[in-house]
Amino acid sequence: MNNLILKVCTKVLFTPIILFGLYVQFHGDFGPGGGFQAGVIVAAAFILYAMVFGVDKCKIIMPTKLNFFLLVLGAFLYGFVGIVGLILGEPYLSYDLLGSTKQSGQHIGILLVEFGVGLTVCNVMICLFYSFANFKFGSNKND
Amino acid sequence: MITEIIINAFLVSFMLVIALFIVNTRKVIFTILLAGTYSLVAALMFVSLDAVDVAFTEASVGAGISTILFLAALSFLPKEEVQESFNKNDIFALSICLLIGGLLIWASYDLPMVGNENNPVHQHLVSDFIEGSKNHIGIPNVVTAILASYRGYDTFGETIVIYTAGLAVFILLYNRTSKETNKSVKNEISKK
Numbered sequence: 311m312n313n314l315i316l317k318v319c320t321k322v323l324f325t326p327i328i329l330f331g332l333y334v335q336f337h338g339d340f341g342p343g344g345g346f347q348a349g350v351i352v353a354a355a356f357i358l359y360a361m362v363f364g365v366d367k368c369k370i371i372m373p374t375k376l377n378f379f380l381l382v383l384g385a386f387l388y389g390f391v392g393i394v395g396l397i398l399g400e401p402y403l404s405y406d407l408l409g410s411t412k413q414s415g416q417h418i419g420i421l422l423v424e425f426g427v428g429l430t431v432c433n434v435m436i437c438l439f440y441s442f443a444n445f446k447f448g449s450n451k452n453d
Numbered sequence: 454m455i456t457e458i459i460i461n462a463f464l465v466s467f468m469l470v471i472a473l474f475i476v477n478t479r480k481v482i483f484t485i486l487l488a489g490t491y492s493l494v495a496a497l498m499f500v501s502l503d504a505v506d507v508a509f510t511e512a513s514v515g516a517g518i519s520t521i522l523f524l525a526a527l528s529f530l531p532k533e534e535v536q537e538s539f540n541k542n543d544i545f546a547l548s549i550c551l552l553i554g555g556l557l558i559w560a561s562y563d564l565p566m567v568g569n570e571n572n573p574v575h576q577h578l579v580s581d582f583i584e585g586s587k588n589h590i591g592i593p594n595v596v597t598a599i600l601a602s603y604r605g606y607d608t609f610g611e612t613i614v615i616y617t618a619g620l621a622v623f624i625l626l627y628n629r630t631s632k633e634t635n636k637s638v639k640n641e642i643s644k645k
Contacts, residue, residue: 334509339592342505344600350513357521385616388609403605413591420592420601427612434619435518441626442525 313362320362327355335428336421345424349431357439365443374440377433384429391422457501464498479534481527489520502567506596 335348360368392403399407405419406412471491475484492515499508565572586598600608 338597339594341594342509342596344506344597347509347513350518354513354517354521357518361521381616381619385612388612392605392609403609405602412589416590416602417592420590420597423601423605423608424597427608430612430616434615435522437619437623438522439525441623442522445529445626 316362320358324355324359327358328352331355331428331432335424338424339417339420345427346431348424349428349433350435352428353432353435353439356436360439360443365440369440372436377436377440380429381433381437384426384431384433387426387429388423391419391426395419460501461498464494464501468494468498479536481530481532481534482524484534485520485523485527488523489516492516492519506594 331348331352334343334351335345338344338348356368356372359371391405391408395404395407396402403423405415407415408418409415468491471487471494475487475491478484478487492511496508496512496516499505499511582599582603583595585603586592586595590598590602592598
């Protein structure tokens with residue numbers, strides 16, 4: 311796509327969209343929002359960039375390897391927080407002993423878990439878009 | 454109360470009109486865009502039911518990302534749907550749809566009123582959750598408290614489902630592209 315207005319607008323909008331995604335991510339305890347929504351919003355910023363500048367340019371700022379690393383890291387973080395609780399001697403995925411008081415423990419647990427969800431959702435969406443954008447219809451007909 | 458009824462009636466009739474347009478249109482891109490609009494109106498519906506978190510998810514996932522992914526997939530689809538001729542099975546299918554729909558509407562008269570505090574759903578665990586998210590967890594958003602803490606297992610399962618789905622789509626689609634690129638690279642090398 312070779313439209314100057316689109317390119318400039320994308321450059322201006324890219325950071326505020328990610329900032330809004332982070333706001334939704336970390337404000338989920340106090341208002342509507344959370345990992346799922348934030349992940350989708352952040353992914354939307356990358357997909358907008360890929361649509362305007364091309365997938366190859368987008369792979370410079372979000373390489374496929376990094377995409378996969380973060381994708382796995384999110385799910386791993388969620389499971390790991392549960393295991394930390396298990397080591398501290400309470401049921402899996404209960405966060406009471408993570409902080410100094412029960413409430414701060416719950417705060418830390420929820421924040422980490424939501425962050426894991428956000429990472430996974432965001433990178434799954436980017437990965438889906440990459441797969442669709444690279445897909446060539448019927449390319450293995452001759453195999 | 455009366456404004457709520459007017460707003461709900463407007464939203465429901467709007468959704469109905471969009472659904473009729475989706476059925477009628479033959480251009481795939483219009484179908485995708487109208488489906489996005491439908492999700493957006495559904496999100497407004499959730500706002501009027503005070504389910505702000507669900508509305509947020511519907512607006513960002515249903516109206517945003519899924520529309521974009523459908524548009525990305527559009528380039529592999531034919532531009533226009535093939536007009537199918539009417540056949541006898543359609544009457545059978547239509548009568549089954551009308552029957553099931555009628556039964557569901559009939560059953561909905563037995564449902565309790567929305568927002569009544571004596572409903573069975575509010576009697577069991579909800580009061581514990583509301584108390585607990587204030588005293589035990591200490592965050593104002595009850596939805597997040599239930600989602601991340603009380604029902605952490607379920608959310609973990611959801612995350613794993615999304616993770617697995619993303620990996621599966623990647624494996625299915627990437628296999629083709631990698632073969633294609635390998636082949637084109639080989640061709641280029643052999644040309645040189």
